[in-house]
Amino acid sequence: MQVRLLTVYSTYINNSEIPQIRIQGKWLEKLGFIQGKKFIVEEKQGQLTLKVISLESEN
Numbered sequence: 001m002q003v004r005l006l007t008v009y010s011t012y013i014n015n016s017e018i019p020q021i022r023i024q025g026k027w028l029e030k031l032g033f034i035q036g037k038k039f040i041v042e043e044k045q046g047q048l049t050l051k052v053i054s055l056e057s058e059n
């Protein structure tokens with residue numbers, strides 16, 4: 001398992017500052033996060049888990 005240190009950024013929507021997380025890199029593709037794939041985000045306090053999902057129609 002590789003550990004990566006990322007930064008939470010901010011963006012503005014309707015004049016309100018909100019947190020934003022950007023994740024990019026070829027390493028995502030190696031993990032199955034390819035363009036067009038769907039994924040789910042599970043949330044717990046202080047933790048996000050991202051999981052690629054396989055849809056029946058993608059067979």
